[in-house]
Amino acid sequence: MSIILTFALLLASPSAGHHEAFAARVLRGRLVEAGPTGAAYQKALWQQINDPAAAALKECIARHAPADKSPFTVVANVRADGKPDQVVAQPATPVASCFADWLGTNTLPVPPELANEPVYPIEIDVSIVP
Numbered sequence: 183m184s185i186i187l188t189f190a191l192l193l194a195s196p197s198a199g200h201h202e203a204f205a206a207r208v209l210r211g212r213l214v215e216a217g218p219t220g221a222a223y224q225k226a227l228w229q230q231i232n233d234p235a236a237a238a239l240k241e242c243i244a245r246h247a248p249a250d251k252s253p254f255t256v257v258a259n260v261r262a263d264g265k266p267d268q269v270v271a272q273p274a275t276p277v278a279s280c281f282a283d284w285l286g287t288n289t290l291p292v293p294p295e296l297a298n299e300p301v302y303p304i305e306i307d308v309s310i311v312p
Contacts, residue, residue: 204272207257211305219294226291242280251310254278259301264289
């Protein structure tokens, strides 16, 4: 209950800064992932993008060498047609931004409908291991 309240307060706060808004989007994506549609959508998503995402990440690292390989998180809203919208990565390193740009050009699996929401929020945590 407190997680939902925190999320609602972050969204409702007119003075919430960029970091707080990003944190609210991460929380929303995690709540949806933990919900009744989350596991099935995550499975479909990763079946479709796992290998292409790994290749894109390698290309982003090569393109920005010497690359900052710090962990980052990407959030996106997936529209009913599977197109990602409002794709943002934090921290916004060159590699993270490159990966977010790549994700934004894809068509993802069509998401399940969520009550009272026109989009399906997702969040992806990326850690680069040698």
